[in-house]
Structure formats: C-alpha cells, structure tokens
Amino acid sequence: MNRSIEKKVLRLLHGHKTWNSLRQIHAHFVRHGLDQCNQVLSHFVSVCGSLNKMQYADRLFDQTHNPNIFLFNAMIKGYSVSGPFEESLFLFSWMKSCAIWADEYTFAPLLKACSSNGDLKLGQCVQKEVFARGFDGFSSVKIGVVELYTMCGAMEDAHKVFDEMTDREAIIWNLMIRGYCKRGNVDRGMYLFRNMTERTVVSWNIMISGLAQSGRDGEALALFREMQDQEGVKPDEASLVTVLPICARLGALDVGKWIHSYAEYTGIYLNSIPVGNALVDFYSKCGNLDTAMRIFNQMLKKNVVSWNAMISGLALNGKGELGSDLFYEMTSQVFCPNDSTFVGVLSCCAHAGLVEKGRAFFSSMVADYQIEPKLEHYGCMVDLLGRSGRVREAYDIIRSMAPHQRPTAAPLWGALLGACRNHGEMRIAELVVKEIIEIEPWNSGNYVLLSNIYAEEERWDEVEKVREMMRERSVRKSSGLSAIGWMNE
Secondary structure, three states: HHHHHHHHHHHHHOOOHHHHHHHHHHOOOOOOOOOHHHHHHHHHHHHHHHOOHHHHHHHHOOOOOOOOHHHHHHHHHHHHHHOOHHHHHHHHHHHOOOOOOOOOHHHHHHHHHHHHOHHHHHHHHHHHHHHHHHOOHHHHHHHHHHHHHHHOOOOOHHHHHHHHHHOHHHHHHHHHHHHHHOOOOOOHHHHHHHHOOOOHHHHHHHHHHHHHHHHHHHHHHHHHHHHHOOOOOOOHHHHHHHHHHHEEEHOHHHHHHHHHHHHHHHHHHHHHHHHHHHHHHHHHHHHHHHHHHHHHHHOOOOOHHHHHHHHHHHHOOHHHHHHHHHHHHHHHOOOOHHHHHHHHHHHHHHHHHOOHHHHHHHHHHHOOOOOOOOOOHHHHHHHHHHOOOOHHHHHHHOOOOOOOOOHHHHHHHEEEEEEEEOOOOHHHHHHHHHHHHHOOOOOOHHHHHHHHHHOOOHHHHHHHHHHHHHOOOOOOOOOOOOOHHHHHH
C-alpha cells in the first residue's frame, strides 16, 4: 500500500505548481506514514529549494531520524542555490559526523555554495577533498571548480583547470568568458567567445553584456545583430533585457522597436516583467512617453521596478505632476516603494517645482518607510529647493547629512553654489565654498571661488586671508584660474 502511495506522491511532486500545492502534498504523505521515507523527503526538499522554501525543508529535515546521502545532498543543493550558503557547509560537516560518505552530487553544490559566498579559501579546501576522494573527473565537479575560480576572480587558476579539460561543455566556456568580462578583460573574453565551437544564446548574452558594461555599446549592438543575421540564434528574454538599455543609450530606436515587435510576436512581452520594464525604460529615455505609458498599462504583472521605471520616465520627460500622482497610485496598490522609487518621485518634484510635495516625500521616506536618504535623494532635494530659491533650506538639508555621508557631498555643494549664483545669495555661497574647501582642501579652484566672492563685495581683508590660507596649506593656484567676479560668469 505504502509503495503505491509513495509513487503517487513522487508523481505529484514532479507536477507541482505552487507553494500551496506543495504543502498539500506534504500533508498527504504525512497522513500515509511516509514522513520518514528518505526518497520522498529528498524529492520534497528539492522542490522546496526551487521555490526558495528551505526553512520549511529544514524543519522536515530536523524531524528525520535516519537521513541518507540522497536527503543530505538535496539539502546541501537547496541551500547552495537559495542560501544561506554557509548552511551547505554545515550540513556537509553534519553528514561526515554521521559517517555518511559524500559522492559527486555532494561536491558540486558545495563548490557552488563557496562560489556564491565568494569564499575562495573554503572552496579550495572542498577542492582538496574532491581530489582526495577521486571525484575530480566528474563533469559537474569540474564545472563547480571553474565556477569557484571565476566567481572569486582567480582567472589564472580557472584557466589552468580549463586548459586541462579535453571535453569542454558550453557552460565551461561561458563561465570563463563571464569571468574575464567581469574582471574587465573583455578582449580576452571575446577571444574565448570567438574560439567556441558551439555557442548558445547564453554565450551571446554574456559577451554582449560584457561589452556593454565596459562602455563598448556600439560593439555590443553589432554583436547582437551578428547573433541573428549570421548565426541565426534567436534572442531570449535575457537578450532583450540586455540590449534594450544599450539601444536607449545609443538612441537606436529602430532596434528597440524591432525588439518590441519580436517580444510581442514570441509571447515574451506578456509573460516577462523584466522585458516590460526594459521597454518602459527604453521608450521613456527615447522621449516616446505615450508608448512607454501604454506598455506600462498593458503589463499583466508589475513589480516595484516597473513603477520605478515609469515614475523616472515621467520625471525625465518633464511630467512631474503625473509622476507624483503615479507614486500615490503605486502605494495604493500595496507596492512598497524603495530608495530608487524616491529618487524618481523627488526628481518629478524637482522638474515640476513641487516644493511642498518634495518635502513631504523626503520626510515620508524616513518616517514611513525607514529608508535612509542617499546622495541621490539629497541631490534631488538640493535641485528642487535650489531652483525655487530656497538656498538656505537646501544648505541646511546638506548639513543634516550623516557624518559618514559628508565626504561624498562635494557635488551637492557644487550644485547649491550654482543655485546661489542664480539667485544672488552671496552669504550662503560663502558658507558653501567653505564647506567645499573642508572636503577638498587640495583644490585651488575652491579657494579662488571664495576669493572671488569676497572680491565681489570688496572685502579685501578676507581676500588676503584666503591667500594666506592657501600659503599655509601649500595650495598653488592652477593656471587659468583668476579672480574674475564669479557672479558675472
């Protein structure tokens, strides 16, 4: 009887859809006395790992009297994917204390856990055990070793392992290419890419992304075209999400529109939140706000990134009122804003001159959402208040920054100085330049600015004090800087 129930449970686990259905399956096999069946538990734990429910799996594991190698491996693999990664190593130690011998299915996820944690030393300890047990010839273990070295930036070690391999799968090539691109050696990555015998769409995506991240957008877009025109490789979701920002930066509207049509034709458009988000961002940055808004409204599912993209797009295109209204709509639909949301909505306020709303959003950020303002948020507020002539308030906001943030505030003081210039606020300008000098005491241009302010007011004693300060600090005036009235620049 139990054997037939066991087979039924295993079939149900293979066809699971949701977390609720998984819990029902759990109740079903417990009711039939299979709560100590290692085979059922191993499959159940694997599904928990895929659903990021390892805490639930852990509770079941703790109640198991005699876990075997299959159950331990399932637990180790689950934590190696979803984290915390240290749990995989803890389970391995526990397994050894139970006198259960590891196999190749144990070591591959252990290496992955070390890779994900960026722990090269611990990974090398695992690798030594791999060699000691004679599992170094297994493909999954080799992949794990290469991934460990590439993820931890040890590319010379990775290449040694790579060179020793006679049968290299595409995943190994991809790991090597990604490793080189991640470390900024894009040309080396391209060399490997060109020497691959069979490239997958993942290979193309990695190389295109590597070029883009190195500022080589033109080459990245050319490679995307080559992928389709010469190789006949069909772009997947990751391809589209990678290329759309490139199109936005290059103003390649024709390619972006083609991607939009392709996404609709293949059905990716309706089922992919990341592609929808990328399209909203692309059209917003290309100034086609109507299309961006239409796509946003058509999206069957949205996440916080979707709302952020649309709010930022409205700010970018001078539709601040609509952007602030969209923020309220977002929160009414139980989406919790993050720090990027507030950068977007504060930008909306700055572009539309919505001072009161901007103040309210800035206060709400801390009071209602416990988000510590970053440099970008302070920058938006300085922009908003500076444009409206409230330079003293902008000055006070920068001064309110936490001590650990102040060394990064030079751009904010610079922006505020521009506002002082526009509104003739010389007293605040004097305070601002003094703040800038404290942050950049080596920059002669700051002293010249302060000297110019005093000269404009004919405060010659103060001009002399600035010169004396420069002499005391051994700061030399750069060529090309002179005491020309800063208010007339």
